[in-house]
Amino acid sequence: MPTLAASRLLLVGESFPFQKLSHVSRTAWLHRSIRFLSRVERDHGPLTLTNLGFKSEFETTDKNNTQKPKQMSSPVEFPNRKRNAVGSKGIKAVGTKKLLGIESAPFSAKSFSELGLPPPLIERLATEGFAVPTDVQSTAIPTILKNHDVVIQSYTGSGKTLAYLVPILCEVGPLGKKPSDDNSKSVKKMEIEAVIVAPSRELGMQIVREFEKILGPINKKVVQQLVGGANRSRQEEALKKNKPAIIVGTPGRIAEISAAGKLHTHGCRFLVLDEVDELLSFNFREDMHRILEHVGRRSGADPHAPKGPLARRAERQTIMVSATVPFSVIRAARSWGHDPLLVQAKKVISLESVLPSGPVNLTEPTSSSSSNSNLQAQATVESLPPSLKHYYCVTKLQHKVDTLRRCVHALDAKSVIAFMNHTKQLKDAVFKLEARGMNAAELHGDLGKLGRSTILKKFKNGEVRVLVTNELSARGLDVAECDLVVNLDLPTDSIHYAHRAGRTGRLGRKGTVVTMCEEPEVFVVKKLQKQLGIPIPACEFKESQLVVTEELKNPVVR
Numbered sequence: 001m002p003t004l005a006a007s008r009l010l011l012v013g014e015s016f017p018f019q020k021l022s023h024v025s026r027t028a029w030l031h032r033s034i035r036f037l038s039r040v041e042r043d044h045g046p047l048t049l050t051n052l053g054f055k056s057e058f059e060t061t062d063k064n065n066t067q068k069p070k071q072m073s074s075p076v077e078f079p080n081r082k083r084n085a086v087g088s089k090g091i092k093a094v095g096t097k098k099l100l101g102i103e104s105a106p107f108s109a110k111s112f113s114e115l116g117l118p119p120p121l122i123e124r125l126a127t128e129g130f131a132v133p134t135d136v137q138s139t140a141i142p143t144i145l146k147n148h149d150v151v152i153q154s155y156t157g158s159g160k161t162l163a164y165l166v167p168i169l170c171e172v173g174p175l176g177k178k179p180s181d182d183n184s185k186s187v188k189k190m191e192i193e194a195v196i197v198a199p200s201r202e203l204g205m206q207i208v209r210e211f212e213k214i215l216g217p218i219n220k221k222v223v224q225q226l227v228g229g230a231n232r233s234r235q236e237e238a239l240k241k242n243k244p245a246i247i248v249g250t251p252g253r254i255a256e257i258s259a260a261g262k263l264h265t266h267g268c269r270f271l272v273l274d275e276v277d278e279l280l281s282f283n284f285r286e287d288m289h290r291i292l293e294h295v296g297r298r299s300g301a302d303p304h305a306p307k308g309p310l311a312r313r314a315e316r317q318t319i320m321v322s323a324t325v326p327f328s329v330i331r332a333a334r335s336w337g338h339d340p341l342l343v344q345a346k347k348v349i350s351l352e353s354v355l356p357s358g359p360v361n362l363t364e365p366t367s368s369s370s371s372n373s374n375l376q377a378q379a380t381v382e383s384l385p386p387s388l389k390h391y392y393c394v395t396k397l398q399h400k401v402d403t404l405r406r407c408v409h410a411l412d413a414k415s416v417i418a419f420m421n422h423t424k425q426l427k428d429a430v431f432k433l434e435a436r437g438m439n440a441a442e443l444h445g446d447l448g449k450l451g452r453s454t455i456l457k458k459f460k461n462g463e464v465r466v467l468v469t470n471e472l473s474a475r476g477l478d479v480a481e482c483d484l485v486v487n488l489d490l491p492t493d494s495i496h497y498a499h500r501a502g503r504t505g506r507l508g509r510k511g512t513v514v515t516m517c518e519e520p521e522v523f524v525v526k527k528l529q530k531q532l533g534i535p536i537p538a539c540e541f542k543e544s545q546l547v548v549t550e551e552l553k554n555p556v557v558r
């Protein structure tokens with residue numbers, strides 16, 4: 001059996017004297033030489049990613065290269081596969097686990113210009129302070145530009161938004177590869193070319209702001225938000241007037257406007273499902289079905305082609321994104337996508353090779369009794385930034401808010417998100433904090449759009465020190481200053497823990513996560529620790545200090 005480590009593809013040319021090349025030569029060299037090598041154990045023979053669309057370029061340039069490493073001579077051997085033959089239980093057995101990967105671009109990109117992006121886009125990125133791509137961006141951008149359907153998985157705060165936003169802006173809108181003064185294209189511009197779906201208004205609006213930032217003030221109208229809670233007729237009027245090329249919205253509102261015949265997405269080239277595992281939940285089922293049915297369905301499509309989401313996959317590029325990727329996502333991506341790839345930082349794996357027992361670096365066999373816990377674990381491995389510190393604190397229910405206050409003081413935290421499970425409790429917690437002189441506010445779905453954005457603004461600018469919230473804020477919310485996350489109630493599982501915790505320690509910053517629980521709940525924390533592969537020692541707050549009270553005998557090392 002090839003081990004995961006052995007079957008990852010290794011970067012070639014790390015010793016290439018890249019710095020000595022001019023920028024133009026570097027870019028050209030990169031384009032010519034993106035190559036994927038594989039290493040598997042001897043008895044399985046080598047793998048390459050030749051059948052993943054990287055073949056032709058590589059072969060053209062290296063055809064005469066007698067120095068070509070031996071490993072590259074064999075094509076990928078996928079197990080026989082029937083792409084649609086997912087069993088009724090949804091677990092597809094793949095004969096032999098063969099993972100394909102890249103640590104790909106023959107170097108780790110030191111700047112966006114090394115990724116071969118159009119100059120206007122590079123300029124805009126630089127103006128907004130984005131000079132160096134993160135690991136996941138370095139891997140995802142060239143892969144998406146090669147037209148692959150992808151699932152992007154990488155830990156919270158690692159820059160997944162730009163990982164899909166940049167390649168979309170390469171192809172769509174005025175910063176892209178196509179000249180904006182091309183008349184025939186500007187006539188066609190009436191069409192929506194990219195649809196980005198997010199599970200909450202906050203996240204949708206955050207993504208819109210990220211697009212607007214890169215597009216710049218002159219081109220802001222290339223993107224439009226279609227989120228729920230906002231005035232629908234105004235959104236429809238704006239669609240008609242501005243003819244945006246990109247829309248970002250929540251499933252309900254996009255499906256609603258599409259069903260009313262006011263949104264034309266049949267010619268759409270990109271469909272992005274941000275927080276895809278959440279979008280797959282039951283709540284969004286009908287709306288997501290409509291979106292998958294309509295986005296990217298060209299009017300001239302073959303009438304005899306199969307109906308349903310499968311029929312569309314050749315016509316659009318589907319990009320699915322999350323820090324947590326349960327096997328249900330892998331399964332869905334296989335059926336919606338066209339030879340989809342799992343993209344992680346410095347690594348690309350064919351989804352065909354991903355098994356239920358371990359899409360991400362898990363090699364232990366799954367016993368039936370532990371299968372549930374393993375499925376949780378495989379979804380959450382590598383979902384958290386390595387720099388985060390995690391603790392738990394045993395406290396009585398009635399003392400939790402006071403313990404939170406002491407925790408904030410002990411860590412001298414400036415910007416805190418405290419999660420609770422029930423909306424009704426939020427007000428009470430805020431009241432208690434404010435009564436003790438700590439600026440706090442509640443954020444939840446019942447507040448209305450204006451109320452929510454006002455509270456968020458106050459939290460971001462520091463007017464509110466503790467944001468007491470529910471699961472609404474767990475996904476995607478990007479507040480760089482947030483230095484402490486507190487779970488006043490235990491999250492329901494490791495996926496929810498990962499997303500809550502990921503609100504702090506964004507993009508390499510320091511962050512602490514403290515989970516409060518009662519004595520009988522400690523076993524849940526132990527389970528989370530195991531599933532997430534992180535140490536969560538016990539702590540107390542004494543004399544304005546966080547005191548670790550438990551030496552972990554076998555600290556879990558990531």
Ligand SMILES: Nc1ncnc2c1ncn2[C@@H]1O[C@H](COP(=O)(O)OP(=O)(O)OP(=O)(O)O)[C@@H](O)[C@H]1O
Nearest residue numbers: 130132133134156157158159160161323476478507
């Ligand atoms: N290359 C970059 N250089 C500097 N800052 C970046 C870069 N890429 C992203 N960022 C910033 O990092 C922050 C986190 O990015 P983003 O929200 O995309 O993370 P994420 O991986 O989607 O997180 P989550 O899983 O929580 O949604 C954002 O403020 C973003 O603007």
